[in-house]
Amino acid sequence: MSPSASDAVVVAGAGIGGLAAALCLARAGKRVALFEKAPKIEEVGAGLQIAPNAGRILQGLGLSAALDANSLLPESIIIRRATDGAELSRMPLAGARERFGAPFRLFHRADLQNLLLDAARASEKIAIRTDARVGDFEEEDGKLFLRVHGSAGPEDIEAAGLIGADGVRSSVRAFLFRDERDAPFYSGCTAWRALLPAETVPTALRAKEVNLWLGRGAHVVHYPLRGGEIVNAVVIVEDGEVEPASNEPMRDGPSLLEAADFERCAPQLRDLIASHDSWRRWPLWIRPALRSWTRGAVTLLGDAAHPMVPFLAQGAAQAIEDAEALGQAFAGGASAAAAFARYEGARLSRATAVQTASRRQGRFAHAGFPLAQARDAVMSLIGGRGMLERNAWLYR
Ligand SMILES: Cc1cc2nc3c(=O)[nH]c(=O)nc-3n(C[C@H](O)[C@H](O)[C@H](O)COP(=O)(O)OP(=O)(O)OC[C@H]3O[C@@H](n4cnc5c(N)ncnc54)[C@H](O)[C@@H]3O)c2cc1C
Structure with a gap:
C-alpha cells in the first residue's frame, strides 16, 4: 500500500x-x-x-x-508508609481476570x-x-x-x-x-527512574508485587519485570511550580534520598534508592x-x-x-x-x-501531617479489597 x-x-x-x-x-x-x-x-x-x-x-x-x-502478573499492590515501612493496604489482584476481564500486567x-x-x-x-x-x-x-x-x-x-x-x-x-x-507546562513533579538488577534490591522487595511507598511530597513505585530479573523503580518528587533549572540528567541514590526528603525512611526503601547511582530524570509535563x-x-x-x-x-x-x-x-x-x-x-x-x-x-499520595494520618486511617479501615473497589471505575 x-x-x-x-x-x-x-x-x-x-x-x-x-x-x-x-x-x-x-x-x-x-x-x-x-x-x-x-x-x-x-x-x-x-x-x-x-x-x-x-x-x-x-x-x-x-x-x-x-x-x-x-x-509478569503481580499478586497484589502494596501501599506502605515511607517513613517506617508500615503496610497500609494490600490490594489483591489474583481475581482481576475474572472480575475485570484481564489481569494486571507488568511490562518492560x-x-x-x-x-x-x-x-x-x-x-x-x-x-x-x-x-x-x-x-x-x-x-x-x-x-x-x-x-x-x-x-x-x-x-x-x-x-x-x-x-x-x-x-x-x-x-x-x-x-x-x-x-x-x-x-x-511542567506539572511540578519529576520522576526519577531506574531499572535495577534484581540481585541489588533488598530480598523482601523482590516479590511479584507492585509496591507503592507514600511520603510527604514524594512517593516511590517499584515492581519486578521480565520474570523477576529486573526491578523497575520510580521515585516521584514534587519540585514546585517551575521545572528546576537543572541539567543533571542523572542523580545518585544519596542525593535522590535527600531530594525526596527520604533521609529518615524505612531501611529497605533507603537501600533500594541509595544502592543505585544513576537515576534518570524524567520531568512530568502536562497540558x-x-x-x-x-x-x-x-x-x-x-x-x-x-x-x-x-x-x-x-x-x-x-x-x-x-x-x-x-x-x-x-x-x-x-x-x-x-x-x-x-x-x-x-x-x-x-x-x-x-x-x-x-x-x-x-495530592493523596503526597499528603503531609495531619492529612496523611487521616488518609492512612481510612486505608486501613476500608482494607485492600475496598481500595481495589475504589479503582473499579478505572478497570471495568
Ligand atoms: C514515569 C511514568 C510512568 C508511567 N507509568 C504508566 C503506567 O504504569 N501505565 C500506563 O498506562 N501509563 C503510564 N505512563 C503514561 C504513559 O507512558 C503514556 O501515557 C503513554 O506512553 C502515551 O503514549 P502515546 O502513544 O500517546 O505517546 P508517546 O508515547 O509520547 O508517543 C508519541 C510518539 O509520536 C512520535 N511523534 C512525535 N511528534 C511526531 C510527529 N509530528 N510526527 C510523527 N511522529 C511524531 C514520537 O516520536 C513518539 O514515538 C507513565 C508515564 C510516566 C512519565
Whole structure:
C-alpha cells in the first residue's frame, strides 16, 4: 500500500497509543498510514503497568498469547508508609481476570511496544514509515492535505483523516488549535527512574508485587519485570511550580534520598534508592484539559489529547481505550469527520475524568501531617479489597 493513498487514515506517532490505534482501525477495515518521526521505532523508558481496562482491549486484538509471554502478573499492590515501612493496604489482584476481564500486567515498555509493532507489521492494512514527521495540514473542499518531513525533504500527501498520536508535545495539537494557552507546562513533579538488577534490591522487595511507598511530597513505585530479573523503580518528587533549572540528567541514590526528603525512611526503601547511582530524570509535563479534541477530519489520541500525571498508571491505558473507541467509531463505513466526532463523544468525559483523578491521586499520595494520618486511617479501615473497589471505575 502506498502511504500517500488518499483513502488511508494517517496516524502521527508510533508510540503505544499510535500503534494500538493503527491496529484497531485496521481491524475495523480501515487502511492506515502510520508515520513516526524517529528513524527507528523504539521505546525509551522502563516499566509499564497495563491495567485490565487496557489489557482487555489488547486481548480483543488477538494478542493474548504475546501479552502473556511478555508480561509478569503481580499478586497484589502494596501501599506502605515511607517513613517506617508500615503496610497500609494490600490490594489483591489474583481475581482481576475474572472480575475485570484481564489481569494486571507488568511490562518492560520496549516489550509491549515491540509486540504491538510486530502485530502492525503483520497487518496488510497498515503501512509504517519512520523518519516521517507530520507537520502542518489543511482541509480544503472536504479533502485533507498534510505535509510530512523526512530526511529526503518535505512531501505533501492527501489523507482521509489524521490522528495526532504524537505525545504530550503534540505538534498536531498545536496546529489544530494554534492557541498559546494550550502549551505544555511542567506539572511540578519529576520522576526519577531506574531499572535495577534484581540481585541489588533488598530480598523482601523482590516479590511479584507492585509496591507503592507514600511520603510527604514524594512517593516511590517499584515492581519486578521480565520474570523477576529486573526491578523497575520510580521515585516521584514534587519540585514546585517551575521545572528546576537543572541539567543533571542523572542523580545518585544519596542525593535522590535527600531530594525526596527520604533521609529518615524505612531501611529497605533507603537501600533500594541509595544502592543505585544513576537515576534518570524524567520531568512530568502536562497540558490543560481540552473541551474538544477534534476538528473535521483531524483528531487527537493518547497523551496528545489528554496527557496526565502517571499517579494512577493510566496514561497508556487511556490511549488504548481511545484506540478501541476510534475503531468502533468507523463502524458502518463512517467518514473520518463523522467517526472522529463519534469517537470524541465516546471518550472525552472519561479521559478527562481520569486526567483529573490522576492529579487528585498525587495530592493523596503526597499528603503531609495531619492529612496523611487521616488518609492512612481510612486505608486501613476500608482494607485492600475496598481500595481495589475504589479503582473499579478505572478497570471495568
Ligand atoms: C514515569 C511514568 C510512568 C508511567 N507509568 C504508566 C503506567 O504504569 N501505565 C500506563 O498506562 N501509563 C503510564 N505512563 C503514561 C504513559 O507512558 C503514556 O501515557 C503513554 O506512553 C502515551 O503514549 P502515546 O502513544 O500517546 O505517546 P508517546 O508515547 O509520547 O508517543 C508519541 C510518539 O509520536 C512520535 N511523534 C512525535 N511528534 C511526531 C510527529 N509530528 N510526527 C510523527 N511522529 C511524531 C514520537 O516520536 C513518539 O514515538 C507513565 C508515564 C510516566 C512519565
